[in-house]
Amino acid sequence: MSKYLLLYIEDELYIREMVVEYLQPYFSTIYEASNG
Known part of the structure; x- marks a missing residue:
């Protein structure tokens, strides 16, 4: 579970x-443009 979570976070x-x-x-x- 945590391995997939880490992969998801990295992605x-x-x-x-x-x-x-x-x-x-x-x-x-x-x-x-907004600061001229």
Whole structure:
């Protein structure tokens, strides 16, 4: 049970990192636009 849970958590973190890397350009563009 705990082994599967650890695998799930690692997968979750990996997916989250991928999403952050994927969305980072959009966020930085919005950030720069809002700050002039």
